């Protein structure tokens with residue numbers, strides 16, 4: 001079990017629980033998020049929000065490439081970047097859902113089919129969470145946005161656990177799970193910064 005679940009899934013589950021508890025703590029005692037998350041506070045004259053966000057991301061290069069894929073990110077403020085990040089999340093969820101559905105239709109092994117069905121469920125949940133995060137951002141409810149962004153990452157992780165028994169770390173679905181996890185983390189960093 002342990003060897004097939006290698007990669008990011010266990011530590012990142014742990015990290016997510018910690019983040020969630022920290023969020024709750026912040027909420028209860030009402031201190032600025034960036035103090036305890038070591039997310040650098042935005043300088044008032046910040047002219048490159050992408051740089052600012054990606055410096056707080058676990059994978060700087062991934063973050064820059066993802067946000068940079070949208071030309072609108074160049075002069076975007078944090079709020080606009082929030083919408084861009086959630087659009088990227090949604091597109092990823094849609095593409096990956098199609099991929100999983102395709103795999104499922106070809107799969108003959110019952111165990112794998114069950115795992116892929118679990119993934120479809122997880123990605124359906126991720127689509128809802130991403131939409132909730134977008135709505136929260138529109139309503140300037142950054143607390144909810146951050147929680148929904150974490151939930152998207154949780155869904156990717158759920159799928160990763162489901163397929164981890166038979167798919168190696170380089171398997172396309174697992175790469176897609178990792179991409180979604182990292183994309184959702186961009187939205188999370190932005191939510192924390194906006195608060």
Ligand SMILES: *[C@@H]1O[C@H](CO)[C@@H](O)[C@H](O)[C@H]1NC(C)=O
Pocket residue numbers: 065066069088091092095096176179180183
């Ligand atoms: C998900 O997003 C990442 C980063 O933008 C991208 O590299 C990857 O191709 C996307 N995957 C899918 C399945 O859309």
